[in-house]
Amino acid sequence: MLDLKYVLSNLEEIGKNCANRRARCDLAALGALASKRSMLIAKSDELRRRQKEVGKSGGPAIPEERKAMLKEEGRRLRDELASAAAELESVESSLFGMLRTIPNLTHPAAPVGGSEEDNRVVRQSGNPPRFSFKPRDHVEIGTMLDIIDFDSGTRVSGKNFYFLKNQGVILELALVRFALDALSSEGFELCSTPDLAKDEILDGIGFSPRGPETQVFSVEGMGLSLIGTAEITLGGMLSDRILQKLPVKLGGLSHCFRTEAGAYGKASKGLYRVHQFTKVEMFVYASPEQSDSILEDLVAIEERIFGSLEIPYRIVDCCTAELGGPAYRKYDMEAWMPGRGSEGEWGEVTSASNCTNYQARRLKIRFKDPGDKGTRFVHTLNGTAVAVSRAIIAVLENHQREDGSVSIPAALRPYTGFDSIPHR
RNA sequence: GGAGAGGUGGCAGAGUGGCCGAUUGCGGCGGCUUGCUAAGCCGUUGUAGGCCUUACCGGCUUACCCUGGGUUCGAAUCCCAGCCUCUCCGCCA
Numbered sequence: 379m380l381d382l383k384y385v386l387s388n389l390e391e392i393g394k395n396c397a398n399r400r401a402r403c404d405l406a407a408l409g410a411l412a413s414k415r416s417m418l419i420a421k422s423d424e425l426r427r428r429q430k431e432v433g434k435s436g437g438p439a440i441p442e443e444r445k446a447m448l449k450e451e452g453r454r455l456r457d458e459l460a461s462a463a464a465e466l467e468s469v470e471s472s473l474f475g476m477l478r479t480i481p482n483l484t485h486p487a488a489p490v491g492g493s494e495e496d497n498r499v500v501r502q503s504g505n506p507p508r509f510s511f512k513p514r515d516h517v518e519i520g521t522m523l524d525i526i527d528f529d530s531g532t533r534v535s536g537k538n539f540y541f542l543k544n545q546g547v548i549l550e551l552a553l554v555r556f557a558l559d560a561l562s563s564e565g566f567e568l569c570s571t572p573d574l575a576k577d578e579i580l581d582g583i584g585f586s587p588r589g590p591e592t593q594v595f596s597v598e599g600m601g602l603s604l605i606g607t608a609e610i611t612l613g614g615m616l617s618d619r620i621l622q623k624l625p626v627k628l629g630g631l632s633h634c635f636r637t638e639a640g641a642y643g644k645a646s647k648g649l650y651r652v653h654q655f656t657k658v659e660m661f662v663y664a665s666p667e668q669s670d671s672i673l674e675d676l677v678a679i680e681e682r683i684f685g686s687l688e689i690p691y692r693i694v695d696c697c698t699a700e701l702g703g704p705a706y707r708k709y710d711m712e713a714w715m716p717g718r719g720s721e722g723e724w725g726e727v728t729s730a731s732n733c734t735n736y737q738a739r740r741l742k743i744r745f746k747d748p749g750d751k752g753t754r755f756v757h758t759l760n761g762t763a764v765a766v767s768r769a770i771i772a773v774l775e776n777h778q779r780e781d782g783s784v785s786i787p788a789a790l791r792p793y794t795g796f797d798s799i800p801h802r
Numbered sequence: 803g804g805a806g807a808g809g810u811g812g813c814a815g816a817g818u819g820g821c822c823g824a825u826u827g828c829g830g831c832g833g834c835u836u837g838c839u840a841a842g843c844c845g846u847u848g849u850a851g852g853c854c855u856u857a858c859c860g861g862c863u864u865a866c867c868c869u870g871g872g873u874u875c876g877a878a879u880c881c882c883a884g885c886c887u888c889u890c891c892g893c894c895a
Contacts, residue, residue: 419852423864430864433820433876445875452875620812620849753849 379478379740386412392480398490398698401481411473418466425459482736484698485670485707491697497710498697503681504690506714506722507776514782515717516774517648520546522782523799526770528648538638538653545799549773549786550656550766552793554631557658557764560683561629566660570631571611574602579614582741584704584733595635595653604635609760612661617741620753624745625672626663629763631656648771650718650725655767660730662759665745669732669757676730676761677709683763684727686789689772690714692724705731711762713772722775727768730761 385392389405396403432452489498520526525546531539542550558568577587580594580603587596587603595604605611608630616626634657649655660679664672677693684691696708708731712724735755738744744753777785782801791797 416852419864423852426864429876447875449875454875456875 380480382477395484399481400492400699403480408476411469415469415473418462422462425455429455481703482706488707489695489697492699496697497694500693500695502692503685506690511780513716513778516771519774519778524802548794552790553764553766553769554658555793556790561763564679566627566629568629571608573605573633575605575610575614577601577603580610583610583613583737591639593636595637606636607634608632608659609661613737613758616743619743621663621745621756624665625668628661630659649767652767657765658763660761660763663756666757669759672759673730673732680711680728680761688787689776704733704736706734707732715771715775717775727772728762733758
């Protein structure tokens with residue numbers, strides 16, 4: 379959420395930003411609600427002030443007659459206050475509801491554009507591998523090697539669920555451990571997080587837990603939802619706190635659950651778009667001065683991880699329309715997936731965002747600036763270290779051999795304990 | 803799951819209907835004292851919203867004593883519900 383005062387005093391900038399981001403907002407209505415809110419607060423404050431005054435002039439030993447008058451006056455104030463408070467509540471709920479739909483400001487260097495084609499490719503590492511045979515996709519490989527079982531997943535849990543089996547299980551754990559070790563050596567504090575979180579936390583991070591196009595599964599009657607990413611739990615971890623030392627770097631392991639509502643029609647074979655996967659996530663609380671450069675650091679870590687896995691990738695600077703609500707700037711990493719499309723395609727495997735103070739404002743995460751009295755909101759950043767399901771696609775498809783077996787990249791072998799997955 | 807105790811400012815800990823945004827101690831900050839240190843003395847010290855003023859400083863006001871309701875002219879204080887913590891018992895991966 380943006381700062382209300384900032385929005386009100388920079389209407390033109392906000393309007394332009396909303397347009398760039400393809401977000402709808404009615405700033406005139408917002409302004410009208412905001413002045414109504416100020417008026418109602420002033421009114422309630424004044425009523426409460428008089429109420430206090432009346433209360434104080436009470437006391438135990440005053441004449442009955444005067445007491446009766448005070449009671450009368452007090453009751454009147456109470457009723458007036460109740461109606462003002464009710465009106466204020468309704469005004470605030472529409473005002474803040476509206477404010478929450480306004481997306482974050484945008485980094486001046488982020489490309490302006492309305493669709494994926496407007497994302498800017500920043501750099502590429504490696505080239506798509508050349509196979510002397512027709513490469514298989516991961517669904518075929520996974521089934522052949524008996525390491526992924528989609529049919530059982532569908533029977534037990536429904537479409538877009540899966541079982542990992544045999545070396546597939548070990549591969550998942552190896553990727554997780556590999557990523558955790560990488561983060562640990564980068565100074566991240568490791569966490570394994572809850573897989574469910576309170577709806578208010580989801581909301582603060584910018585996920586809407588309810589509603590028709592929600593991306594998250596909710597637990598009936600509990601006020602809890604299955605998390606779509608550990609960004610939610612890691613960001614919630616320090617909510618309502620005043621931090622002393624920045625940056626705070628957390629590396630979180632969790633399962634991620636997504637409904638993928640509205641994702642019909644997009645290329646989504648096999649593991650690419652599933653309802654549940656395991657992910658190691660980076661989350662950083664930083665000062666406003668640090669956040670730009672930390673975003674670059676996060677991307678560099680992602681690149682080292684995929685570089686070590688010997689997977690060709692490219693980094694894209696996401697355009698305004700693709701940023702989502704909270705991100706100020708976002709870099710996606712796309713890995714080459716030889717089995718995707720007819721001749722292979724780039725597919726998103728990680729994503730790193732700087733959300734500036736957009737999430738921190740709602741989650742009330744501040745820090746003390748030693749130079750300054752008072753507190754300021756921190757900046758939050760997040761980035762994927764390894765999203766296991768998509769990493770498995772990239773590993774299997776890039777390292778496949780003609781007979782269907784898969785060679786394990788050297789960096790991963792200490793974690794798997796085997797150097798290839800043979801065809802059975 | 804059952805029984806008890808409790809949740810107050812950075813921390814400790816008073817406060818059982820109006821004099822309480824809250825005694826006091828510690829800590830923090832500023833100053834005095836001091837050859838240095840220790841000690842002592844004086845002062846100061848929460849967060850957020852609204853209005854006004856504004857280059858800056860600031861002024862007025864409201865809210866916040868776990869959360870949400872209620873009683874009352876008036877609630878940290880009384881009542882109800884919930885959450886959390888601690889102790890004991892039971893159950894369990």
